[in-house]
Amino acid sequence: xxxxxxxxxxxxxxxxxxxxxxxxxxxxxxxxxxxxxxxxxxxxxxxxxxxxxxxxxxxxxxxxxxxxxxxxxxxxxxxxxxxxxxxxxxxxxxxxxxxxxxxxxxxxxxxxxxxxxxxxxxxxxxxxxxxxxxxxxxxxxxxxxxxxxxxxxxxxxxxxxxxxxxxxxxxxxxxxxxxxxxxxxxxxxxxxxxxxxxxxxxxxxxxxxxxxxxxxxxxxxxxxxxx
Numbered sequence: 709x710x711x712x713x714x715x716x717x718x719x720x721x722x723x724x725x726x727x728x729x730x731x732x733x734x735x736x737x738x739x740x741x742x743x744x745x746x747x748x749x750x751x752x753x754x755x756x757x758x759x760x761x762x763x764x765x766x767x768x769x770x771x772x773x774x775x776x777x778x779x780x781x782x783x784x785x786x787x788x789x790x791x792x793x794x795x796x797x798x799x800x801x802x803x804x805x806x807x808x809x810x811x812x813x814x815x816x817x818x819x820x821x822x823x824x825x826x827x828x829x830x831x832x833x834x835x836x837x838x839x840x841x842x843x844x845x846x847x848x849x850x851x852x853x854x855x856x857x858x859x860x861x862x863x864x865x866x867x868x869x870x871x872x873x874x875x876x877x878x879x880x881x882x883x884x885x886x887x888x889x890x891x892x893x894x895x896x897x898x899x900x901x902x903x904x905x906x907x908x909x910x911x912x913x914x915x916x917x918x919x920x921x922x923x924x925x926x927x928x929x930x931x932x933x934x935x
Contacts, residue, residue, distance in 0.1 A: 716904040720895055724908050727891040730805065734877050734887065737809045739870070742816025749821035751850075754828060764821070771818025776811070776876050783811040784883045808880035812873065819869055827862035828854060867924030871917045878913065888912055 749764045771779070784807045791797045831854050839849030881890035892909045896902035 712903055712907075713901075716899065716901055717907060720892070720905045720908050723895060724888050724891045724905060724912070727886055727888050728912070730885065730887040730890075731877050734805070734809050734812055734880060734885075735873060738812035738816045738873060741813035742820050745813075745817035746820030746824050747855075749817060750824035750828060753821070753825055768818045768821055771815050772822070776815055777879050777882065779815055780808065780811045780879055780883060783807050783814070804884045805880075807883060808877075808885045812876060812880075815876070816869070816873060819872075820866070823862050823865045823869060824858065827858040827865075830861050831857050863924060863927050867920060867927075870920050870924075874916050874920065875913060878909070 749768070752760050752764055755761075784804070787807065787810070788798070788800045788802075791799050835853050835857070836846075836849055839853045840846075844852065877887060878889045880887055881893055884890070886894070888909050892905035893902075895905040899905075
């Protein structure tokens, strides 16, 4: 029996691509929620708001220090127990995709919070003073003056984080999410040939990662030219 056959590889490709939308949805949801809460957490930490600053400091340490698999299992098994115990709400019938998306979003918010915090901190305080001098409030100065500059500074680190997120979605199949990895596992279980479907997933992840890297490389070059 051949270990690898192109026919099995090529036949698995279209089947796995059918589940690519699930992977993309996880990435998009995690990024949208992660960016919103990441900026919020970064502002709270920069403003050193009592209690919240300490809470989010611990939160970020956990998100950066604990393996994403551990976080996924805690959300998958712990969140239903917490909601049922505190609010009497049973969420065990939720789609597994939701738990995976929540985990990735929480992880992203913690990682992006530090990226945004360091980027915002790199903007000179004179920029705030310039905003105040023309009558802008703190929020208006932050939104119109500071945040656009901070985003440009955050581009390189954000690109690395996005590649890591793409790779992290591969763990969702451990809780039964039928993404491209889940589909590959199902194909391998039926055909008794696991190598080809997992190689298909490898190709997909590598292509996506290279595509993201090229985009952010272009953005960095464009930023350098316009600086």
